[in-house]
Amino acid sequence: MPVPPTSGRLQWTDVPPPLRARLEDALGTPVTDTVTPAGGFGHQLAAALRLADGRRVFVKAAPDDDPLTASNVHEAAVLDALPPGAPAPDLLGIHRAADWTAVVIAHLDGPHPDLSPASSDAWPTWALLDKLTSSPAPAPYTTAVSTAPSTAAALHGWDELATAPPPDLAPTARAHLSQLAELEAAWPALAHGDRIVHGDLRADNMVRDRSQGVTFVDWAHATTGPACIDAASLAPQLILAGHAPADIATLLQEHLAASNPDTTTAFLAALTGHWHRNARKPAPPGAPGLRTYQHRAGAAGLALLGYRLDETLVQ
Ligand SMILES: Nc1ncnc2c1ncn2[C@@H]1O[C@H](COP(=O)(O)OP(=O)(O)O)[C@@H](O)[C@H]1O
Ligand SMILES: [Mg+2]
Incomplete structure (x- = not known):
């Protein structure tokens, strides 16, 4: 290669x-x-x-x-x-x-949306997600994604961290490692669904186009799955952009009122475990900033999980 x-x-x-x-x-x-x-x-x-x-x-x-x-x-x-x-x-x-x-x-013409509390860009993003997941994916889409395994379904990390907890693991994560590993273990069985899933929703995978408004790009991880995947992926991004974890936990719950809450929690546990595990790996070539991002995203995901588990798991 x-x-x-x-x-x-x-x-x-x-x-x-x-x-x-x-x-x-x-x-x-x-x-x-x-x-x-x-x-x-x-x-x-x-x-x-x-x-x-x-x-x-x-x-x-x-x-x-x-x-x-x-x-x-x-x-x-x-x-x-x-x-x-x-x-x-x-x-x-x-x-x-x-x-x-x-x-x-x-070509889309515009900047990445600003997901910070100072901007209103986050709200059309939720509306787009609600629309995208309101009905099952059409057959041509399901066929197009059927050849690639779902990267969302394969997310995990707490299992490995629980086996050999790294010394710098947040004390709250360390204290709840077996619970986090258990939640994550439930995810693969819940990861199936018939909705369109972008699978990598972050501000840098969106463009606020001058005429089309907020548009999702980088569909390389697209798959089918439960509606919660993209919403629960977006939520920690909003925390990283400056929103209060408690507000985002409430917002996520409202947007996924029709979804099984256990599925959302299991996905968030798997995603957060993935970030915590991968943040500690050596940096891959050609991706400066990835490990720093994963450390920050892992902390945001953990804060969000704390609200779902009625505990505060913030670092
Ligand atoms: N269709 C598009 N028009 C304009 N800019 C785009 C378009 N698609 C992506 N971008 C910009 O290019 C960047 C990299 O593209 P992306 O598809 O996300 O590649 P990668 O898989 O390497 O992250 C995005 O963060 C976004 O800023
Ligand atoms: Mg990208």
Whole structure:
């Protein structure tokens, strides 16, 4: 496998010239400029291309023997199968040359939404989620995701941490390790469902597009599952953005009133365990900031779990 860049992402100039030529041919005009947006932890090319005719498109690309190519191809199949009106950009094409694959996606114009209490961006995000999960996923979507195992269903961490608790584990987590491991162990059996699941919902996987409003991007982990997955993933992000954990715990409960609360708690335990376990692993190449993020997200998830368990598990 090619060695990914040690910091940051592959750039347009790293793409083999035959694939660049193929893309320009398919787009019908030369690429005049590229912008790599901040955000995300992937090392593949993920860039906005400005074209000579004034248009912009978004491209994700990697070598074919890099696992991110399979993710990008999965994302392309998902974008193609999402129902009309889903908060996602359109797929424009897939191109292959010189043992690389590029996925071309409609460009969204705007910043990441601001999920802090000072902004109102968080509310349309909840509304989008409610709409997305209000009915079962359509058949083409279910078929598109059926070939990839659900990364959400595979989340865990407390099991390993309980076996060998690291010295820097938050005392409250240490005190509740067996309970957290038990909750997490219940998750795989509850992880199945028929709703659309984005599977990686964070502010950096959303764009507040000037005309479409908040739109979800980076559908590489999309799957089907219970409606709680995306809502319970969004909740710790709001805490990281400055909201009070107690407020977010209430909000999550309101939005998932129709869902089984045990499923939500089991998912949150598995997600938080994943963060606590992975935060302690060596940093992977090409993903600076990932471990710091996981430490912070793990603390936010634990605070939220505390409210669901009627205890305060904050660090
Ligand atoms: N269609 C799009 N239009 C404009 N910007 C986008 C688009 N899709 C993603 N982005 C921006 O590019 C960044 C990286 O893309 P993303 O799909 O999240 O890749 P990764 O899997 O590497 O995180 C996102 O954080 C977002 O800022
Ligand atoms: Mg991303």
